[in-house]
Amino acid sequence: MTRVPLVDLQAQYRSIKADIDAAVERVLDSGQCALGPAVSSFERAFAAYCGAAEAVGVNSGTSALHLALLAAGVSPGDEVITVPFTFVATVAAIECAGAKPVFVDVDDTYCTMDPARLEAAVTPRTTAIVPVHLYGQPADMDPILEIAGRRGIAVVEDACQAHGADYRGRRCGSMGTLGCFSFYPTKNLGACGEGGAVVTSDPGLAARVRLLRSWGEQTRYTHAVRGFNYRMDGLQGAVLEVKLRHLERWTEARRAHAASYARCLSDTAVAVPRARDGVRHVFHVYAVRAARRDALQARLADAGVQTAVHYPVPVHLQPAYRDLGYRRGDFPVAERLAAEVLSLPMFPELTERQIEIVADVIRTGIPAAAPA
Numbered sequence: 001m002t003r004v005p006l007v008d009l010q011a012q013y014r015s016i017k018a019d020i021d022a023a024v025e026r027v028l029d030s031g032q033c034a035l036g037p038a039v040s041s042f043e044r045a046f047a048a049y050c051g052a053a054e055a056v057g058v059n060s061g062t063s064a065l066h067l068a069l070l071a072a073g074v075s076p077g078d079e080v081i082t083v084p085f086t087f088v089a090t091v092a093a094i095e096c097a098g099a100k101p102v103f104v105d106v107d108d109t110y111c112t113m114d115p116a117r118l119e120a121a122v123t124p125r126t127t128a129i130v131p132v133h134l135y136g137q138p139a140d141m142d143p144i145l146e147i148a149g150r151r152g153i154a155v156v157e158d159a160c161q162a163h164g165a166d167y168r169g170r171r172c173g174s175m176g177t178l179g180c181f182s183f184y185p186t187k188n189l190g191a192c193g194e195g196g197a198v199v200t201s202d203p204g205l206a207a208r209v210r211l212l213r214s215w216g217e218q219t220r221y222t223h224a225v226r227g228f229n230y231r232m233d234g235l236q237g238a239v240l241e242v243k244l245r246h247l248e249r250w251t252e253a254r255r256a257h258a259a260s261y262a263r264c265l266s267d268t269a270v271a272v273p274r275a276r277d278g279v280r281h282v283f284h285v286y287a288v289r290a291a292r293r294d295a296l297q298a299r300l301a302d303a304g305v306q307t308a309v310h311y312p313v314p315v316h317l318q319p320a321y322r323d324l325g326y327r328r329g330d331f332p333v334a335e336r337l338a339a340e341v342l343s344l345p346m347f348p349e350l351t352e353r354q355i356e357i358v359a360d361v362i363r364t365g366i367p368a369a370a371p372a
């Protein structure tokens, strides 16, 4: 029996059901189910939330990354630098734009791009850098922005796990040339299906993304550029606008749960995540590190605690990306993290009692290794 689920989307829906249902009904009544006023209204609210001039709603985080890279001028034959320790979509989007992904290892403490290794990866073909705010922890943006600025390279933030995260007073998604968000249902701000957004304060880039998301159509049946069908559904815009009003409260709940976990787990063998100084970590994922991770995960499962691993295989070792030419040992930090991280239950409606249950199972120990 599941005593503590990894996430609980039904609990969230129950808590705001009347408002969600009314918003959905308004879209259905209006008949404007692709883009339309519900999407425009959400775009304005989300841009303001991100501290950016504009947000453009699209149909997924992957589409957001693809269009942001194209708008930033990435073209076939270019190189785009990112990290191997991320969800595969970051890398897939770079290839959608026709570019070659080039990896830089992450740092061991915060699991985000190691800026000390960045400059060595820049070549004359590098047109963009994609830092990933993994787990809701902002990447170390100042040195990344400094290198990019000096070398004339665009920065496209993968903020798909970092809605509302801040870095030294600036919001994730608003620091780079463009920022990308996913509204996949389990993200901190989730639609009732797929969704995403590109955020930018450059009106020219926002206009380009708007054009690209809907077949490059400038006026009806005049296609100014070759585009895509990446439009956001009206229903998703309506649901997201309702949920955005609760995001700060939900984020504070996640942060409080993280503090409780850190307290309850302090006398155990797992290492708890640390937030970088001067940031607001939004804990999309609460990933601890354990030497015997798989045994601990099995023990938690036996005790009815659902967990996950984000991510067990870094992208450079995925079968699909073998032809990029990387090998085991190329990114030792990413490889070690992939073996050690374990994501514990984390969602706003999680209770103190559930956190204690998880901590108790971890404290009572991992089964001893079989004698050699």
Ligand SMILES: *Cc1c(COP(=O)(O)O)cnc(C)c1O
Binding pocket: 060, 061, 062, 063, 086, 087, 089, 090, 132, 158, 160, 161, 181, 182, 183, 184, 194, 195, 196
């Ligand atoms: C979820 C996610 C994406 C992709 O978003 P989709 O909406 O699933 O396409 C990209 N990057 C990261 C880091 C993500 O977590």
